[in-house]
Amino acid sequence: MADEIISVTDVASKGVVIDTPPVALAPNIFTDVRNIRFKDGAVRKMEGELLLNNVSVTLGSGTIGKIRYFAVWENPNRQPFGCYYIFVTDYISAAGVTLGQKVFIQDHTGSTIRDITPASLNSGNGFKFTTSGWQHTLFSGGFAFIINNGLDKPHYILDTAGNTNINDIVLAELPGWDSYNVEQQVFKDTYNASSTTVFDLGQKVDFTVNSIVVTGTNTKAAQAGTPAGTGTVNGTNFVPGALPGTIPTVSGNHFQIYTDASTNTTVIVLGNLSVSDEVQITVQSRNPVAVTCGIIQSFGNLLVAGDLTEKDGSTIIRRLSGVVRTSDVAVPGSVPNNWNPFAAGVSTADEFTLSETNVIKDMKSLQSNMYIYSTDSIHAMRLTGNTNAPVSFSPVTDEYGLLTGGGVIEYDGKHFIIGGNDIYVFAGNPGDIQSLADGRIRDYFFNNLNPIYEQQLFTLLNHHENEIWVCYPTLASLAGECDEAIIWNYRDNAWTIRDLDSVTAGDVGPIKGGGIPTATLALTGNSGNAGYTNRGKKEVQAVTINGGTPKKTIGTKAIKTVAVGTFSNFTTDTLERIDLTLTGDSGPNTVTARSTLTFNSSSTFTYDRDKTTYLDGGASVIITGDSSIGTVNFPASAVLGTNQADGATITMTILVAAVRDYINNNNALADWTATASTNVLTLTSDVPGPRAFSTSSLAIGGGATTNLVIASTRTGVGVYGITAQQSPAISMRIQAPAVGGLHDAIDETITFSTGKNSQALLAADALPLLQAKTVFNGGSSSIYSVTNVGNVLKFVSRLGGNHSALTITFKTAYSGTDYTETTFGGNVSSTVNVTATGVNRSIPPVTMTITFPAGNTSFKYLEGTFSRANIVTELDTLVDADNNWTGSTSTGLVTATASAVGVQSNNFGVALTSIGSLPSGFTNGTFTSAQTRAGRAAHSTTDTITLTPPLGNPISVNFNSTTAFDPDSGSSPTNVETITATEIATALESAWTDTTHFTVTRNNAVLTFTSVLRTNVSGAFSYTVVQGASRTGTLVSPLIANSTGSNISVTEGITAVYAKMTRVTITLQTLAGDSVIFDRHYGEGPGRLLDPTFTLLPGDSRYGDTGLTSDSAYLAAYYNPDATQNSTELAKPNGSVVNTLTAMQAALAAISSNQLLLVTPNNASSPTSIQISPSQFSSNANYVKSFSPATQAINASVAPTTTALTAAAEGVLVAAGNPTQSTSGTTISTNFDILRPWSSSNINPTKLYPIFAESGFSSGTLFNRIRAGDLGYTFGGTNYISYFEKQQMSITPNFDTENLSALALWADGGSIETVGGEPQRATLRVRSRATNYPGEKPFLTTAEDNTKTNAKRNKLVINDFEIASSYKVDLRVLGRFINYRIDDANADNTVANNKAWNISGLQLTVSKGGIK
Helix, strand or coil: CCCEEEEECCCCCCEECCCCCHHHCCCCCECEEECEEEECCEEEECCCEEEEEECCCCCCCCEEEEEEEEEEECCHHHCCCCCEEEEEEEEECCCCCEEEEEEEEEECCCCCEEECCCCCHHHHCCECCCCCCCEEEEEHHHCEEEEECCCCCCEEEECCCCCCCHHHCCCEECCCCCCECCEEEEEEEECCCCCCCEEECCCCCCCCCEEEEEEECCCEEECCCCCCCECCCCCCCCECEECCCCCCCCCCCEEEEEEECCCCEEEEEECCCCCCCEEEEEEEECCCEEEEEEEEEEECCEEEEEEEEEEECCEEEEEEEEEEEECCCCCCCCCCCCCCCCCCCCCCCEEEECCCCCCEEEEEEECCEEEEEECCCEEEEEECCCCCCCEEEEEEECCCCCCCCCCEEEECCEEEEECCCCEEEECCCHHHCEECCCCCCHHHHHHHECCCCHHHCEEEEEHHHCEEEEEECECCCCCCCEEEEEEEECCCCEEEEEEEEEEEEEEEECCECCCCCEEEEECECECCCCCEEECCECCEEEEECCCEEECCECCEEEEEEEEECCCCCEECCEEEEEEEEEEEECCCCCEEEEEEEECCCCCEEECCCCCCCCCCCCEEEEEEECCCCCEEEEEHHHHHCCCCCCCCEEEHHHHHHHHHHHHHHHCCCCCEEEEEECCEEEEEEEEEECCCECCCEEEECCCCEEECEEEEEECCECCCCCCCCCCCCCEEEEEECCECCCECCEEEEEECCCCCCCHHHHHHHHHHHHHCCHHHECCCCCCEEEEEECCEEEEEEEEECCCCCCEEEEEEEECCEEECCCCCCCEEEEEEEEEECCECCCCCCEEEEEECCCCCEEEEEECCEECHHHHHHHHHHHHHHCCCEEEEEECCEEEEEEEEECCCCCCCEEEEEECCCCCCCCCHHHEEEEEEECCECCECCCCEEEEECCCCCCEEECCCCCCCECCCCCCCCCCCCEECHHHHHHHHHHHCCCCCCEEEEEECCEEEEEECCCCCCCCCCEEEEECCHHHCCCCCCCECCCCCHHHEEEECCECCEECCCEEEEEEEEECCEEEEEEEEEECECCHHHHCCCCCCCCCCCCCCCCCCCCHHHHHHCCCCCCCCCCHHHHCCCCCECCECHHHHHHHHHHHHCCCCEEEEECCCCCCCEEEEEECCCCCCCCEEEEEECCCCCCCCCECCCHHHHHCCCCCCCCCCECCCCECCCCEEECCCCCCCCCCCCCECCCCCEEEEEEEEEECCEEEEEEEEECCCCCECCECCCCEEEEEEEECCCCCCEEEEEEEEEEEECCECCCCCCCCECCEEEEEEEEECCCCCCCCCCCCCCCCCCCCCCCCCEEEEEECCCCCEEEEEEEECEEEEEEECECCCCCCECCCCCEEEEEEEEEEEEEEC
16 A cells, blocks of 8 residues: 555644543644743744852851742833842851841842841841742832741832942831731620620630720720639730629729620620710730731732731731731832721721631732732722722632642733642633643643642743743652743643753843943043153173184194114124025926827728628727827727728728717727828827827738827826816925024925916015914014015014024925926926024114104114114104105204194104013113194184174174284294284274164273163173184184183163053954954153064054154153253153043044944043944954953053152162053953843843742752743753653554654754854654554653563664754554654753754654554
């Protein structure tokens, strides 16, 4: 079947109905709601509560407790911008005991809260404690506020017309309220002949507090009766006697008092009565009584009180619960001053008994009548206009009444009433009374109302929403706080329900704005100025140059000396010296052997290829040689093969060629290669060494054998079996026998490298091989050292003494086998020549090593006889041998002069070494190195000295242009190297040309800088040195170095201080951000130009309002501490102030041109205050954010006079004065509140909201606060859940089981949180479950637990619905009835959102389920 669409529309017209069974309700009637409003055709999230202020009050003693009552007083004096809130709190002693209650008044902003409780009331404990008896009424056009608690006398406030000072508000007792004697007139009539003289008073008189008075024609006095009773007749201790059976006789104008036992009433018997006598009997209180009332209300120009109690002390004189009392008419502008119904001459003060059984609960005026509500009746009170009977009362109904005070409220000319068992409307006619809650919410309300605290409910008229709120404590209320409101929309006749948060009382009234950007800019008086408050003092910094600097130089050569000390001549040991000369060739030079075998050229033979006759084919060649060859047979059949025809004649040319090929191709002759030329076979050995052929022959079959002619053409050299590559070079063996006490025997062998075939190559090859031997390495264990000098190997003994002769032999060796020297073709010869025979003198030769300044060394081997002169010569020779130095000698001295100019930092060094002891007196200490001069390179750059001031730019000097230093010139100034500190200071002084910040003087090497301004200079002078090349090698001392603290002496300056001008700035908020629309300084003085902290603003004139046009002219108009201090200068002013009217006029002109501002000056030509507000309520609005000097970043001040300033020393601060400027009256609000778009200082009298006093405890701490309802979407910042619910809605009229597949919502709305902002959308939850039976619980907020009836079939479905992003949710639930709930909580129903939303209709998509 096709899907069926069920539309639910008109959702706002019926509201919630709880009392009627859900299954009987139409689809557009909801079965449960919370915090929603039916309005404008939609179900809407109801607004929450907004905090106005917390209530925190400090008392002289004790503390406040909970707020018990709250009322709005729209005092005409505060209208239209303000009002008062009045509230009552418990008064708690320091011990925590509730002593009473206090009444407070606060302004609408909550900034001022006053205790207005009369100080002496109830011994200072305030009003008696009650949780529910408080109520109030307004009188005298709202100037009077009357408040009552039912336990104390009513009190009132009567504000004086025009008073806006909350501190002038006084709370006092109502005047004339009580303190009268009660006069109960029990009888008043004319006596006639048939009348009795016994009068029953209808009550038993309590004589402790009452007496009986008889007046009329004759005033009668009491006398003792018979029986007389006890006590004084008619006195406080009087107890009447019993009325006798016979009427007693009373004499004269007296009366007697008795008790009638049968009626238990007091009776009197009168005497001396005559016909036509007027008799009036009154029971009169002995003392003036105190009166309380349960309710008091204004009615026209009088007050009406009901539910009265009269007391004499603690004794109740009369309990008048069903009585109302009217006051006398009040004089205009005052409150009634007479309530005594027994006083004569009053027109309206009276009392009326309306009920003997009911308690008057409340009174409300309606249609010119006052309707008086008791528990079970309604009476009407009217003003008659008759002076004799100015008021009249008539009963309306005895079937309807009022549950409690505060349960009736007027709307649209009708009364909304909470009766004892219904909520109904009353329009003045009993026939029009009708229930508003029956069948809808009546049972829900009365069953949920907490019976313990029901008297604490109250009603509010929320006129803006056409609603009446019944705020009441539910059964869940722990201390009587109202936690819920049922709300009736009297236009749509629809009910809804909302939560309340710890509400103890409430009223409806205006509230302070959240703020719109408004400003009142006020400025009067004179400005500050810019004169001196401290003349200041100039800073002085002395700079001392701490050294000299070298000139540039042409350069000098270094001169060094080595002095040789005296010592005894000495002769060293003579060392053995042997020359070994090697010639020849180290080999190997192997040769391969070669031989020829010549065949007889004439020989031939016939080739028997088929070996028919000869197996060898007709001939054989037999070759025989040494052992490396042996004998090899070459048959013709093998060598000729098939290359020749059988029978062919073979010549020797053919045969020799065939043998050649056979040998080469088949390696038939080992290690030989054959060649052939006609009849000659040439054989060349493939390996070196001597090889030879012996007898070889040619045998021809059938013929003779002939020998071949053998010739050796090249003899082989080497050893057969050892290749040329393997063949060794020659080894050399050096031997010498040992010499006792001198050296051991020598037997060392070296093997030459191959191919060393010259003396040079042999010597070069042998040297490292010999030096590798310990005996020849020159070490401490060696016998000789070996060197190669001119290709001759020089052997020098380590020790002196005659060494044994060296023997040289040669050989070759391969793989452990020795061969003769020449076996492999090498041949080396040796020549040994002893050039010096060693001699031992016990003084080993000495090595003298000289180290040059550059670090290179040279040495001389001292062997022989030496004197001091010899050593000087040897050193000089070593110096001269170095290209960088030239030596010269004198006695015991070698002088070395460098070849080039430049610094040679180091001196020469001489060191002696020996394998033994040095000669006596000849040591390293014999030599002394020194420097005549270090030398200098040529340098063309000198030091650059940079002087850096704390202010301004640095300067630099150098001396590159001075004449170069030449130490050898012999004349000044070229032979003077130093540029002195004074010369440097002089150069810096000349370079200092910028006097913007400092001037300079000089004394020798000290430069003194004085600041141009009178100021404390941050930082100090310093100088730095960039070293020039001329420093290298200089002898100038001390050299100038970077300055240190000791080189700079600072006498601190003192910054001049100036008074501060008045800055007038108006800053606007614009679409582009902050914008300064007006910004100028006012006041004059030298600081306008000289104060470094002063910044000239775009709106400023450099010369202020003086009209001057130059700096010099402006400064000349005011005192100048740097000028000559004569009488003319001292007579000048130290700045001047300006009247701020000038600023206000300029500001008004500047801001008036802004079309986005509403600008209203208090005087167009001479404004002292300007009101400014935005012309738009949008995000484009312009408004004032700040105003200076209302808030000053720098406080304006007035400089001292010139006389006062100059009376103090320079650098001493003289106190500034305060300008007379005042911004009193300036207010600025920058808040742009979208909920309350009016000033946060004011109310909006056209916007009335429910206002709640809320009290309770949070974590044990008391809170008292005042909140406005119907604002925002939180309860004071806490989110709350809003929902509407429909249960037991039949999916189809015949109650089939259907499949509800989807639910579409016509949802809209969102919260606009900023001016001009976009709506912030809510996410809703659609909870749905189908049920099958009427009355079956749907459990829409209980998570599925599979234990409910048919639970597995009817699941709870929860879907998200995002407003403006969703249009439906898929349900897929099956059943006879659909139950759904739409809320803004999260899935588990614990957290809500704070966004507005509304739903104007629903559509359900139904598919046939098929089950009945």
